Amino acid sequence: MSQSSNKTILVVDDELFITKIIGSILTKTFNCDISIANSLKEAKTRINNLHPDIIFLDINLGDGSGYELLEEIKQKDSLSPYIVMMSAYEKEQEQKDSLEKGADCFMSKPFERETLINIVNDLV
Secondary structure (H helix, E strand, C coil), rough: CCCCCEEEEEEECEEEEHHHHHHHHHHHHHCHHHHHEHHHHHHHHHHHHHHHCCEEEEEECCCCCCHHHHHHHHHCCCCEEEEEEECCCCCHHHHHHHCCCCCCEECCCCHHHHHHHHHHHHHH
């Protein structure tokens, strides 16, 4: 991501620690706006209001599955944002399922700082 572009990135995870780490790394590395949602309901509101360029979306949220939101976004808009699904469980199967359902990328948790940066660079 070039330093002059101002992208909006939405991080959706019910683990506050994860959202803070991702937000901190991305704001220190890129010229971007970070928004955080801790539930599917909150994520839907932020997506409608912000139209993010990239969404980091946890699969297992307290109020439902990130897969539901992924499918909703992909069906709704052909110009949908890049979506990176995240999970700490069954990584191999969830990676396969995420990509089959239309995600652009999958990121295992825990993750390395460089992995996060490389994913954003690859997407934009």
